[in-house]
Amino acid sequence: MPEFDGWNQIWELNRRVTDLGEPLALTDETRALLRSTAAEVAIAPEEVTNALQGDAGAAALLEEIAKRIRVGSRRLSRALSESRKLEEAGDRDAARAPLLALLDVEVVPLYREQAEIQLETLDEP
Incomplete structure (x- = not known):
């Protein structure tokens, strides 16, 4: 940490x-x-x-x-925001896309971890 x-x-x-x-x-x-x-x-x-x-x-x-x-902080904030909007609209599959896109480019372990945690919450019922 x-x-x-x-x-x-x-x-x-x-x-x-x-x-x-x-x-x-x-x-x-x-x-x-x-x-x-x-x-x-x-x-x-x-x-x-x-x-x-x-x-x-x-x-x-x-x-x-x-x-x-x-840059990583801004990228994470945008991905989390976009993901939450899509999730709130009821499209969990689409909500995964910005987080997966972030994981394709992000190198900072903390930011990667936060995106992965958000992805896990999308998998919860």
Whole structure:
């Protein structure tokens, strides 16, 4: 299960680096944050190790982590919303489609798990 405080820290750090142009200070704490949150969004350990070799790689890693969290969250919200509307309209088969489409592209384990849980509820009587 993700550490949402870490996700919030990533969001804030990415905002400061990307939006405000602050340099990324690659401290031990920052490395640990990037390493742990990268694992939570399904970035391979080798990719993380390589990225943490320098400031540019670490900044790119930060951006990718933040993107996976942001884009995946939006994708999940849309799929859940569309699925619920179809379910409420009485079409459980159609309600599965947006969730299955999400599972075809989503890599963040938490978002995949939430879609799978919703699929399971559609199978309940």
